[in-house]
Amino acid sequence: MVSKDQFRTAMSKFATGVTVITTIDENGQPHEMTANSFTSVCLEPPTILVCAGHTTNSFGYLDKNKKFGVNILSTGQQELGAYFAKRPEQQDGSAVYSYAYGDSELPILEGSLVFMGCNVVGEHIYGDHTIFVGEVEELMVASDDSPLLFFDSKWYDPSSS
Ligand SMILES: Cc1cc2nc3c(=O)[nH]c(=O)nc-3n(C[C@H](O)[C@H](O)[C@H](O)COP(=O)(O)O)c2cc1C
Secondary structure, eight states: OOOOOHHHHHHHSSSSOOOOEEOOOOOOOOOEEEOOOOOOETTTTTTEEEEETTTTTHHHHHHHHOOOOOOOOOOHHHHHHHHHTGGGGGOSOOOOOOOOOTTOOOOTTTTTEEEEEEEEEEEEEEEEEEEEEEEEEEEOOOOOOBOOETTTTEOOOTTTO
16 A cells, blocks of 8 residues: 555655636636646647645635646745645745736736646646646747746756756
């Protein structure tokens, strides 16, 4: 039997980029969640997925709104990656960030490498998470900066030696 801790440690050895998933909350305000379960699904149509834990606020907002934004973080956004991994009640208001809005009317986190505005085209509940499959309706490649990486529970800048 594989324990939760063993599995978490094993998965921490898989290096990933980092995204912030943006949605709209029950008051019509932007909501953010750091996520690294993001991956592409297929090219035609352009489709991605992200997994949201059932205890997250984001799960409820994605399930209700049926759309979400994916912001791929740059190295300069490490503090935001850590900040948006906290639940709103744990956030102290110290983070500095701003949004733009495009055709999808989803919050675009300024300074990100890439933004994808997605419509939910599939949901699969498994265990304590739901896999949200999103068709990419809006795409912006905004920056040539280095990507923020996450490995072994730590942040990395691939451009620093
Ligand atoms: C690097 C990193 C990646 C994460 N990836 C995910 C993820 O893919 N899915 C998820 O549900 N939570 C993920 N989390 C945890 C959420 O960011 C965290 O639970 C957050 O507080 C949820 O916010 P919310 O409840 O306001 O939506 C990740 C955290 C970190 C630090």
